[in-house]
Amino acid sequence: MHINPRLQPPGGEELLAWLRHYRLAWLGGDLVAGVVTAIMIIPQSMAYAMLAGLPVQIGLYASLLPLIGYALFGTSMSMSVGPVAVTALMTAALLAPLASIGSEHYLQLAIWLALLSGVMLFVLGLLRMGFLANFLSHPVISGFISGASILIMFSQLPHLFGLASLPSSPAQLLAAWTPVNSLVLGMGLVALAWLLYARSRLAGHLQRFGIGASAARLLARLAPILVVLLGLLLTIVGDLGARGVPVVGSLPAGLPSLVWSSPDLSTLQALLLPAALISLVSFVESVSIAQSLARRKRQSIDPDRELLALGTANVGSALTGGFAVCGGFSRSGVNVEAGANTPLAGVVSALVIGLILLTIAPLFAWLPLVVLAVVILVAVVPLIDTAALRRAWRYDRREGLTLAGTAAGVLVLGIEGGIVLGVGLSIVTQLWRGSRPHVAIVGRVPGTHYFRNTQRHLVETEPQLLAIRIDENIFFANTKAIERSILQALRDYPDTRELLLILSAVNHIDSTGLDMLLELSLGLNERDIQIHLAEVKGPVMDQLEQTDWIREQVAEIFPSTHIAFNTLSGFKRPLSEADAEHTPKTA
Template identity: 40%
Template sequence: MKIRNTLYPLPRQGLLPDFIAGLVVAVMLVPQALAYAFLAGLPPEAGLFSSLLPLLAYAVLGSSPTLAVGPVAIISLMTLSSLHGIVSPDASDYHAYATLLAGMTGAWLFIFFAIGLGSWTSFISHSVISGFTSAAAIVIILSQLKYFTGLDMPRGGSGWSPAAFTVEHWREIALWPLITALAGVALLTFWQKFIPAVTARFALPDALRTLANRAGPLVLVTTGTLLVLVLNPPLATVGAVPSGFPALSLPAITDLDWQALVIPSGVLALIIFLESLSISNTMAREQTNRIRPNQELLALGTANVAAAISHAMPVAGGFGRSMVMQSAGALSQWAAIFTFVFMTLVCLIAGSWFQHLPHAALGALIVVATWPLFRWRDGLNAWNFQRSDGIVWLTTFALVIVVDAESGIIAGVAVSLVIYLRRTSQPHIAEIGRLPRTQQFRNVLRHSVETIPGVTLIRVDENLYFANSDYLIDYVLERVARRPDIRHVVLVGTAINHIDYCGLEALELLNSRLKERSVVLHLAEFKGPVMDQLSKTHLAEKIRPGQVFFTISDAMSALGHSIPEKSNDNYII
């Protein structure tokens, strides 16, 4: 399997655009890394370590030139959720379990790479991903209520638990955390909405304008730290962050209950891949490169193994940072290399920078960064367009909030499959006829068409397989029973791309039932691959005197109807 990287050759424009983009992303990444580490129940250094080696791993192996890999809000929440019930966040080995989770997630991604899962991504519908993302955004926002209120909330429970606890203990809400968090939300919202309008009035370089527009989190971190240093209010703070680099080592698998992480890490790996691939494909629409799903599996797997070795947390592609990297002018993954350099400098002196940073400020940062992920219009649009898609979205959304992320995803996929099987088990089947003076055939219920007495043309608009074979037999026999004049049934296979063994048996059984009624079965316009399948059987012999016709017009001519010669016309069925 061919493996490529996005580092070489150097961009023709030089490394300056990537250098500036790397700086912009680092400015945004530092406060996010701290915030997402707390969201996962981990110390702040775990978030910073997640912004080092994983960046390098993806930069070398990834197929997207601008995907920014590192700590992500949804993956941080799922890390906490995956470890819930296995180890308490207050336990001394909680960090070790999170590191092991990252390593096992990487192993799952390697397995997905080995089996070529990249070509299977269409099995999980957009409604499942959107429902999960929207619900996860709500759960993340509610989880920050403890930092907004200063309440000592119990860990665990459903996604609604923080809201219920806050309502029950509203009299105990602390004023300083609430004011700080709300002021942080107001600051970030103001920065996002008004600073771009201000910078647009000045003739600034694009990179500098992007840096100014995205500096809101850094301003919030600086302001929150100064608030604590100057006023010394009763606010919980991050505390000292150890400076330096992590000691590289493999997770202590034998000392931990790794068996309990097998399924959670598999689900986490799938979400990491789908989220990152979705972001890569979104950005690729404006780029000339092509995203290679299987290579993404290898790159993300290596990034998570690198996270495990460096005592970090599971990582994925971040939508916000990736879009910032692209808008800042990044041309290749050299931007990630420069981000790594800047984050390395931060890690060397991190302790003195973030010791007085209030948790409430980080909570505000998480809320503002997460809110755009709540895409409720996706659910509404899906419901209005097709109720089944809306049901999938709503099922996933509800179970993620009420139960947990894994249950919501599994249920969403299961409901999607059930709806798909139900839909394909009762496919659209139409009796068709010829449009006057043409060689085109349409549904007799929709168009005024010509038919042949004693002959019915039946088109099946679905693959013929185990779930719908009985439905086809019942439909044809019911049609023949209502029209005693029918002596020929022509089964039109223009929409049939595959027939399984049950489908073959259905055709043979249908032929037998029709012969009992003195009706002859014919086939017309079956595709080459399907005919290759049928040629390995004795179906053509069994349906005699029925025939296999190349076109519908051949069938009609052979059965006694003349069609004007129009050799250049195409059949649109």
């Protein structure tokens, strides 16, 4: 049977390469990392399930098969996949218009959303579309995550204050301030203070007691476990549930049963856009984390195979009744600090979580919801990246506006509107930049074969020769600006008889650009001015050779500006052997 090679898994011969080349020396690190990361994942995944509007055990279910599925295809040796804050919030925001949060239909929609997202990601991986990670710029991603993190924080404040309802805006939250439960608030503030201390200073203090830096950082990352254990102990001993402290409630024991059901056509259509959005965001976030981790160990990742891995992980989550998952920075950080060497650590984490589900999971029924809310709050605070906004604003205010606009869009318009606004701002910014191309008149640096901008350097020029370098692709958004610049230069140099266009920075000329060049050439012919080209790149030349303009309107095409100057200038200095050696070729 013939298989289309374009539809074969990318790098198929390298699937599970980490297992085929596994070293026994790595086993200890993977086992320890798997156990430690599982301990950290338990409260975090439960918290993110609550954030997604789902029963807390769904977070545990979403931490089983995804870890194993990612190990089959993933190229990151230490990234941990599972529920994360952003995808949890997106799940709630995207599904809330379709079903009541907490209903059986809502749970089914969350499962179908994960399944559809997984299928999309896997198909994109087969089509080798890993380049999609480049379509969301860093300002858009940073702004989206910052805005989403603020939404997440507001969504958890009612749990921190012991409020019965979940206000959807800061104004509604203030209006519901009166029934604050002081016991819940006290527990939440103590837990919050401890976790903030653990995040900022605990590692340094532990090092003062002789604990190694890596071990100290790992212990600090595991601080939420202490909060969970103390919360359970206080609730059970003090019977806090009877005193008005909201708790998780009944939690089923045992592993989830495999879920497989098909949505009807109308539901599938309603989920297509949410699945596409959550797929794109989860892929970009996961690839960013995987690349960051790979750089630490001088490794590399394959975005196409990451698509396959994330697709498999999300399908696995859906099969066990979970929701959409992706790579998580905090859980991956714990994985690295604990000594993970390969994806086997993730498999071990899945087995540990499965064992906990089979044994002690019902104990978490007494866990106060305020503890999970605090875990979420502390996890998302660092995601509000004000430093990125300051850097972007100082470097390029348009980038800063894109970042701030995306964050504001998420807060005002919601998840979908924020992403669309961010992408739109990026496109507008790029078009704005492209529409203002840099066009320079150049001359020869005396005694050399180098050519520089006449406004920045002391250079030699020829009265009848005007050399203009276009430093941008020529396309519909900038053709008028380029034409105006050339015509203005001709007015400034009225003795011009030879116009040399240097295209060393031009990678593409679209049809609008070609029409502009044709009209410009016709106008120059009437003024007895010849047009020449220099340093045209190979792909651009291939396109131009198919046109009448290059054959009928362009006098000469030179491989370098140096040769063009020698040929077109009044004294026509001959090209020496040394000059020839330094003459750039058309690429």
